[in-house]
Amino acid sequence: MQQSDKVTMLKDSFLAELEGTFAVSLADATDLQRYQSLATVAKKLIASKWRLTKENYRDTGAKQVYYFSIEFLPGRYLRANLLNLGLLTEAEEVMQDLGVDFNALLEAEVDQGLGNGGLGRLASDFMDAMPSIELAGNGNGIRYRYGLFRQAFVNGYQVEYPDDWLKNDNIWEVRQDSEAQVVHYGGSVYMAETPDGLRPVYQGGVDVLAVPYDTGMSGANNDVVNTLRLWSAEVPEGVQVSVSERSVLESISGELYPDDSNEEGRRLRLRQEYFFSSAGVQNIIKHHLADGYSLHSLPFQVAIHINDTHPTVVIPEMMRILLDEHGLSWEEAWGITTRTVSYTNHTLLAEALERWSQGLFQAELPRLFQLIQEIDRRHRLAVASEHGEDFAWRTSPLQDGQVHMARLAAIGSHAINGVAPLHSELLKDKVLHDFYTLWPEKFSNKTNGITHRRYMHAANESLSALIDTKIGESWRSLPKDITKLNKFAKDEEFLSALQDVKHENKVRLAEWVKRNMGLELNTDAIFDVQIKRLHAYKRQLLHLLGILTDYLALKHDKNAYVAPRVHIFAAKAAPSYYYAKQIIKVINEVANMVNNDAAVNQKMQVVFIPNYGVSLAELIIPAADVSEQISTAGKEASGTSNMKLMANGALQLATMDGANIEIIRAAGEENAYAFGMDTDTVYSHYEKHDYSAQGIYDNNPVLHRVLDALIDGTIPNIEEEGRAVFDSLIRDNDEYFVLGDYASYVATQTRLGQDYQNKTAWTRKALANIAASGEFSADYTVAEYADEIWNIPHKALAQQESK
Ligand code: GL4
Numbered sequence: 001m002q003q004s005d006k007v008t009m010l011k012d013s014f015l016a017e018l019e020g021t022f023a024v025s026l027a028d029a030t031d032l033q034r035y036q037s038l039a040t041v042a043k044k045l046i047a048s049k050w051r052l053t054k055e056n057y058r059d060t061g062a063k064q065v066y067y068f069s070i071e072f073l074p075g076r077y078l079r080a081n082l083l084n085l086g087l088l089t090e091a092e093e094v095m096q097d098l099g100v101d102f103n104a105l106l107e108a109e110v111d112q113g114l115g116n117g118g119l120g121r122l123a124s125d126f127m128d129a130m131p132s133i134e135l136a137g138n139g140n141g142i143r144y145r146y147g148l149f150r151q152a153f154v155n156g157y158q159v160e161y162p163d164d165w166l167k168n169d170n171i172w173e174v175r176q177d178s179e180a181q182v183v184h185y186g187g188s189v190y191m192a193e194t195p196d197g198l199r200p201v202y203q204g205g206v207d208v209l210a211v212p213y214d215t216g217m218s219g220a221n222n223d224v225v226n227t228l229r230l231w232s233a234e235v236p237e238g239v240q241v242s243v244s245e246r247s248v249l250e251s252i253s254g255e256l257y258p259d260d261s262n263e264e265g266r267r268l269r270l271r272q273e274y275f276f277s278s279a280g281v282q283n284i285i286k287h288h289l290a291d292g293y294s295l296h297s298l299p300f301q302v303a304i305h306i307n308d309t310h311p312t313v314v315i316p317e318m319m320r321i322l323l324d325e326h327g328l329s330w331e332e333a334w335g336i337t338t339r340t341v342s343y344t345n346h347t348l349l350a351e352a353l354e355r356w357s358q359g360l361f362q363a364e365l366p367r368l369f370q371l372i373q374e375i376d377r378r379h380r381l382a383v384a385s386e387h388g389e390d391f392a393w394r395t396s397p398l399q400d401g402q403v404h405m406a407r408l409a410a411i412g413s414h415a416i417n418g419v420a421p422l423h424s425e426l427l428k429d430k431v432l433h434d435f436y437t438l439w440p441e442k443f444s445n446k447t448n449g450i451t452h453r454r455y456m457h458a459a460n461e462s463l464s465a466l467i468d469t470k471i472g473e474s475w476r477s478l479p480k481d482i483t484k485l486n487k488f489a490k491d492e493e494f495l496s497a498l499q500d501v502k503h504e505n506k507v508r509l510a511e512w513v514k515r516n517m518g519l520e521l522n523t524d525a526i527f528d529v530q531i532k533r534l535h536a537y538k539r540q541l542l543h544l545l546g547i548l549t550d551y552l553a554l555k556h557d558k559n560a561y562v563a564p565r566v567h568i569f570a571a572k573a574a575p576s577y578y579y580a581k582q583i584i585k586v587i588n589e590v591a592n593m594v595n596n597d598a599a600v601n602q603k604m605q606v607v608f609i610p611n612y613g614v615s616l617a618e619l620i621i622p623a624a625d626v627s628e629q630i631s632t633a634g635k636e637a638s639g640t641s642n643m644k645l646m647a648n649g650a651l652q653l654a655t656m657d658g659a660n661i662e663i664i665r666a667a668g669e670e671n672a673y674a675f676g677m678d679t680d681t682v683y684s685h686y687e688k689h690d691y692s693a694q695g696i697y698d699n700n701p702v703l704h705r706v707l708d709a710l711i712d713g714t715i716p717n718i719e720e721e722g723r724a725v726f727d728s729l730i731r732d733n734d735e736y737f738v739l740g741d742y743a744s745y746v747a748t749q750t751r752l753g754q755d756y757q758n759k760t761a762w763t764r765k766a767l768a769n770i771a772a773s774g775e776f777s778a779d780y781t782v783a784e785y786a787d788e789i790w791n792i793p794h795k796a797l798a799q800q801e802s803k
């Protein structure tokens with residue numbers, strides 16, 4: 001279609017939808033009605049491609065992957081969908097013609113926040129990448145009634161409100177009643193002889209109806225639309241339950257657990273895990289058989305990928321279906337299951353490795369527990385003779401009254417991967433070392449990736465358009481082509497255009513902050529950004545100590561060298577994570593103190609933007625000069641905001657952790673600011689117990705003064721929290737080595753501040769980062785999964801010859 005035809009089509013259907021659905025004229029329509037009308041137009045365009053894709057997959061029997069994830073974090077869909085439909089600029093033109101505020105229209109869409117952070121957003125980036133590379137891949141998860149809490153600050157404290165994201169309807173989803181599945185919980189089970197052989201007989205327990213809501217995941221500029229299927233819990237028709245029983249059952253899809261990188265060992269969480277895992281597997285097998293295929297061909301037509309251990313119960317659930325419902329032998333069922341399932345580990349933190357009490361597990365999922373006992377028995381038998389009893393004990397799923405989910409996942413899947421090279425190495429060397437000795441061939445690395453479409457093409461249109469003028473548009477579908485930009489590192493005019501774009505984006509963010517928080521930001525200062533969950537290991541505290549260092553230096557001498565900076569934080573803390581919430585309070589009080597002190601606020605400002613989520617990330621990232629990725633080495637599996645920030649020209653201030661290492665390698669060491677202890681040093685301190693926070697405090701007078709500020713009244717209103725933070729560092733010996741990395745962090749910040757004064761040289765570094773960001777596209781990541789783990793074809797993604 002011609003550009004002008006597309007514009008006319010879009011305009012006509014938009015106006016028709018507005019009148020047909022809401023019986024209003026454009027002038028009288030609210031932003032929400034305008035959004036819903038345009039979204040409906042986009043949805044209809046997606047729907048026809050979606051139907052054809054589904055029919056095509058069914059008719060050809062193409063192998064498909066199902067990405068099982070307890071979290072998806074889509075954010076808003078409209079802008080990304082318009083982009084993928086090739087209609088974003090056309091929509092902008094239509095709205096301009098009609099005098100509609102397009103941003104207000106887009107912002108009327110509620111963010112879908114059905115995930116906590118990186119893990120959930122990665123799943124959604126994969127949902128965008130798979131159809132874009134013509135890969136048959138679907139998502140399977142939970143349609144939580146309430147997403148991650150909405151965060152507000154009251155007196156500097158985090159306050160949580162429910163996220164009622166469905167209040168305006170969800171345009172994008174389609175309820176599929178005919179696809180509903182029954183999921184059974186509790187009761188007891190015994191084996192009895194039946195005409196079909198030995199089969200389980202269930203007594204008691206409850207049935208829950210899993211009803212799927214499907215959303216079409218559109219590929220970029222192609223005709224592929226895959227399915228994201230999210231299950232909602234209901235009471236099966238005809239079942240009589242009391243009002244309170246009903247609400248217990250429906251609560252299975254009631255809300256998302258707000259914990260990230262933390263084990264959440266509650267009964268309801270286990271029910272959630274079984275809920276979407278069971279419904280998903282049942283549905284997959286049902287369709288496989290209905291399409292006329294044998295169970296033995298399942299691994300050739302289906303790949304099930306489990307995103308961390310939350311869906312690990314798919315392994316015993318598949319065994320249950322194959323054994324109990326289809327009468328396969330154990331060996332047959334085990335072969336089919338393990339060849340179908342693959343597993344990604346996303347964390348090394350011990351407190352995040354899932355374990356369930358066996359009593360709880362058995363009470364909730366009695367048949368699955370029996371099957372895990374059998375898996376456990378066979379595993380011990382198989383490994384004990386060669387590796388010894390101790391080894392068998394260390395690697396068995398059932399140990400010390402607990403069910404160890406990572407062990408079950410490792411045993412029951414054919415592939416195990418980490419999400420960045422360092423992380424994958426540490427998995428092999430430490431956390432899953434025993435399994436690596438058993439099955440080295442199962443292990444691989446798949447470095448995470450991001451969708452440039454959302455975080456660059458859509459969120460930073462002016463940068464993307466500027467890049468197009470230099471290297472054409474091939475990089476938009478072949479992200480590594482963006483390396484062609486390196487040729488322009490000496491093109492001063494281009495560098496100055498890049499600076500202008502960055503400045504525009506800073507102004508846009510500053511306007512938002514002014515409007516929503518009443519603070520006027522200095523857009524000539526360095527925008528120094530740390531955006532991620534609030535967690536001790538991510539060390540927002542180290543950033544804060546750096547801020548206090550500058551503050552005290554300026555208070556002492558107003559001419560002290562401090563490069564002007566705006567420090568930008570955004571982070572939610574798990575509601576039960578008390579220490580993280582205390583850090584939020586301290587940062588907010590420091591922000592208050594700094595921003596209101598005329599002696600320093602020309603040189604520094606601190607802003608903690610509340611309610612961080614996908615849409616705020618899209619606003620903040622294009623405006624960032626510096627990307628703080630300062631976790632304790634060995635703790636951050638990968639990180640993904642690091643990739644998004646780099647793609648938008650922010651320079652990394654980073655420890656050698658997770659994917660930071662690859663980013664520094666790709667951009668060039670001279671274009672990033674690495675500092676701090678490496679993983680070996682961290683592990684050696686843990687092993688030798690030779691780290692002394694007190695010693696560092698005693699020997700560094702500047703740091704001494706900074707830490708004292710937490711407890712001596714320098715910072716108002718933090719008596720309790722300042723003390724708690726101080727004690728965690730000194731009394732409790734600083735578990736995450738904040739003080740150990742302090743001196744090198746501060747020195748690196750000083751160097752960075754000096755470098756920023758040479759705008760051209762700085763922008764050249766930014767350019768190097770942008771130009772190196774292509775390899776971190778999720779398009780390549782999912783292509784690697786498809787080639788090496790799922791064995792599913794996709795569009796070729798070869799890098800085009802650099803001209
Ligand atoms: C995480 C990791 O903490 C994070 O480093 C990684 O980028 C992400 C996706 O692989 O997974 N693991 C958990 S748990 N939450 C995460 O964000």
